[in-house]
Amino acid sequence: MNRIFMILVSIGVPLSVIGSLMQWPSVMLFIIYCVTIIALASYMGRATESLAIVTGPRIGGLLNATFGNAVELIISIFALKAGLIGVVLASLTGSVLGNLLLVAGLSFFVGGLKYKRQKYNVYDARHNSGLLVFGVIVAFVIPEVFATTMNESKTLSLSVGISVILITLYLAALFFKLVTHRGVYQSTHQDEEQHEEEPEWGKKKAITILFLATLAVAYVSENLVHTFEVVAESFGWTELFIGVIIVAIVGNAAEHASAIIMAYKNKMDVAVEIAIGSTLQVAMFVAPLLVLISLFFPTAMPLVFTMPELIAMVTAVLLVVVIANDGESNWFEGATLLAAYLIMGIGFYLL
Template sequence: MVNRLFTLMVMIGVPLSVVGSILHWSSTLMFIIYCLTIIALAGFMGRATESLAIVAGPRIGGLLNATFGNAVELIISIFALKAGLVGVVLASLTGSVIGNLLLVAGLSFFIGGLKFKRQEFNVYDARHNSGLLMFSVIVAFVIPEVFSMEMNEAKTLSLSVGISIILIVLYLAALFFRLVTHRGVYQQKSDVVEEHEEPEWSKGKAITILLLSTAAVAYVSENLVHTFEVVGEQFGWSELFIGVIIVAIVGNAAEHASAIIMAYKNKMNIAVEIAVGSTLQVAMFVAPVLVLLSLFFDQKMPLVFTLPELISMATAVLLTISITNDGDTNWFEGATLLAAYVIMGIGFYLL
């Protein structure tokens, strides 16, 4: 029933998105159409990811979902950088970090916990991710802010470029560690897929649907960005709030839906891999790539966030680590993460 509804929404939403953008329909109307279309496309990406996870395992499935989901945000951010909207790009990166760790993981733990009293996931992966989260967010993001106080713009940019290169190299090394040299070394029983479980789609079909869905989401998301200014004025949303909350939620809608679906089916390894893995990819790959790409634009983007953004990201990391390090979760822990996200959302709205 839900799959049929998503199919209908895609068949209607994608053409309406194209026609509406050409005919310049009302920004508020198009905002609603774009959001609903992205949600429907996210449903397709979730089904494709689940099929790939059954074939290739939860790590590959979660990684693919995070990658395709973040590709949308990367595309949006490149257009924003080209337009000189550095503040919006940095705010959207902040929103991705706190959104994945608090909103996505929180909803996954909460909804999954309502159906299952206790849900387990790979504790070794959780601890491995904890170290990377501490490094990528607290170390790599805080250091440029601290050192920039004693540097001019040129030196701050040079520091940001150097840190970006290190982050990318370490991220690639982390993938090599988990998928090649230590694949299966820290495997738990819950990682093993039951033999009778059959994927909905074949590997080729699932990858094709992921590619097509990502392309469609990228197109719709790019048009959605142009409605933010008008909608923001109507609802009283500031540029910072739009970047941290709205752009982040919409840009990551695909993995949001996928993680929640996986948690509801008690596939917590995939759900956690999507939420935390997407955060690591944003912090260690997407953000550094944007810093390096900004060198080719008129407006450069140093890896320097505002104090509220830094504190929010650091708090989200520490809270997530404290909740996930034991390898199991429940609905109350999900509610705790959601409460933290709402508090930060109120703060960014009032700034």
């Protein structure tokens, strides 16, 4: 599999450069860009997996989520610059749904096929559940409710205020988990396994590959954004569907691969940290950061989603909180999450 991704990167990156310079058809370029980003994401996944073995599951999961979300953040900034606010909000929705239902669902399902019952840190699960309810339900629903009685200027001011609070609380949550309460709520069985495994790459090599892959993704992502409108017309897709499904899956390819591999290796602490930790990072850091960045562009982005997006995210959070709060998983719980993702995917396709 690693060899296939190496071939795809070797061919995809030069083709992306040549295709954009020679202005090949947009649909062809869209496919090349998507495949190239997914192949580059596999390198980001392998690099963060190596770092996770060195640094432990919490920091490893956080690194994976951060660099995985870096892809989407880059795509979203270029989309904001192009004035595609609908695509950006839809891709944020897609990230939340993709991480909670698709990534967590596939992790539980694939891991559950190999192991009857998998355990992960129940304290982290409960801590993350509270943050999920706050980050998605409270912070995303409030602007929607108040926006109905406000003009655009006040709605944007509300969004900026909420964004600053979200980023502050997210940083406080990291400080809580990694500094003041590090090791207080420890998971013993998987930490022991973590030190036994040898990383594929050393720390310096892993960081270098991560940096170069992120740079390449930034270049390809900028070009990908310019193909959206033509592709939407060609396939009859809406901006909402492109954002929620296509951009979210391509942008989160690194996390998708890493979480599933970790679950298959019975490292559920890392798998859950990637899936849920990445969702928290999108809701509490990436989304508010994009609101603040949008202030420097001609069209600012308020933190106001459409009703289908909002209801889908709230439903996904409540389902994951109920399923993941016990610190155990199996293949049927994974199948339940995947079924919810498919139902929502059909809905967004038909909208």
